[in-house]
Amino acid sequence: MLGGNQRTDKLTAPNMNSPILVTGASQRVGLALALELAQAGHTVVSASRSVQPQAAHPNIVQFQADLCQATDRQALIDYLHNHYDGLRAIIHNASLWLDDGLDNLETMFRLHVEAPYHLNLALGDLLAKVEKADIIHICDETSSRGSKSHIGYAATKAALQNMVLSFAEKYAPKVHVNGILPGLLILKEGGDETYRQQTLKKALLEFEPGAGPLIETVKYLLASQYSTGSQVVINGGRHLKNRMT
Numbered sequence: 568m569l570g571g572n573q574r575t576d577k578l579t580a581p582n583m584n585s586p587i588l589v590t591g592a593s594q595r596v597g598l599a600l601a602l603e604l605a606q607a608g609h610t611v612v613s614a615s616r617s618v619q620p621q622a623a624h625p626n627i628v629q630f631q632a633d634l635c636q637a638t639d640r641q642a643l644i645d646y647l648h649n650h651y652d653g654l655r656a657i658i659h660n661a662s663l664w665l666d667d668g669l670d671n672l673e674t675m676f677r678l679h680v681e682a683p684y685h686l687n688l689a690l691g692d693l694l695a696k697v698e699k700a701d702i703i704h705i706c707d708e709t710s711s712r713g714s715k716s717h718i719g720y721a722a723t724k725a726a727l728q729n730m731v732l733s734f735a736e737k738y739a740p741k742v743h744v745n746g747i748l749p750g751l752l753i754l755k756e757g758g759d760e761t762y763r764q765q766t767l768k769k770a771l772l773e774f775e776p777g778a779g780p781l782i783e784t785v786k787y788l789l790a791s792q793y794s795t796g797s798q799v800v801i802n803g804g805r806h807l808k809n810r811m812t
């Protein structure tokens with residue numbers, strides 16, 4: 568039973584002329600997400616600095632871009648406007664988990680804040696051309712509690728999280744804008760076992776989940792007809808561990 572402004576399921580079906588832009592899809596979580604969406608029939612435009620053979624799929628277009636650079640972002644914006652009728656979704660996944668320092672802070676600001684801000688503003692017209700459009704910001708659960716070891720990373724992810732609220736209001740009702748706040752997903756390759764064990768024990772669910780929880784959440788949000796301005800936490804209950812009760 569569909570009423571009011573509800574959309575029919577057929578509108579969430581993959582539309583080959585309205586791709587999903589996934590930033591940072593050359594490895595790990597972003598790559599797994601891009602391949603999952605491509606296998607579901609979506610056209611995926613993947614924007615990263617490197618082009619990877621692992622991302623080769625008939626439905627994936629790899630667009631090489633350093634999203635810290637406005638000129639590269641503009642080239643991506645122009646490409647999308649020149650080649651597609653609309654844009655089904657933008658998933659801002661590109662990120663750098665850098666140590667603290669002024670240069671690294673500037674880099675993370677450019678990637679986590681400036682790039683999503685620029686792309687959301689410049690691509691709003693393409694998103695508005697499809698019935699069901701989404702913007703998803705991949706934030707971090709440290710956005711809301713800080714991180715003494717990654718102050719700049721957490722601060723820039725917090726800004727990314729805040730922009731969910733502003734763009735959700737700006738683009739309603741045609742474009743839904745939501746944030747995903749992961750805890751642990753995939754540890755860095757080659758990390759030491761001590762760090763791994765310490766990290767796993769920070770959550771109630773003491774295991775390394777991989778890309779799955781994020782992919783499931785993206786699929787839910789793409790299908791949702793009543794979610795915007797939401798922040799979906801997927802952290803294994805980390806916020807409840809070792810509380811001062």
Ligand SMILES: NC(=O)C1=CN([C@@H]2O[C@H](COP(=O)(O)OP(=O)(O)OC[C@H]3O[C@@H](n4cnc5c(N)ncnc54)[C@H](OP(=O)(O)O)[C@@H]3O)[C@@H](O)[C@H]2O)C=CC1
Nearest residue numbers: 591592593594595596615616617633634660661662752753
């Ligand atoms: N892994 C985890 O446990 C957690 C991850 N997250 C978040 O989930 C998302 C995915 O995480 P994960 O897969 O580990 O991330 P990675 O750091 O492994 O990959 C980040 C991606 O961003 C791309 N990227 C980096 N810099 C740029 C740039 N200047 N321009 C364009 N693309 C760039 C990289 O591609 P390339 O180098 O080719 O440019 C890569 O594809 C991220 O947003 C992350 O912050 C949040 C919490 C936990």
Ligand SMILES: Nc1nc2c(c(=O)[nH]1)N=C([C@H](O)[C@@H](O)CO)CN2
Nearest residue numbers: 662663664750751752753754755766
């Ligand atoms: N861009 C990235 N962001 C984050 C990463 C990563 O590898 N790349 N990793 C983490 C950690 O796994 C953290 O969640 C647990 O130590 C956080 N963000």
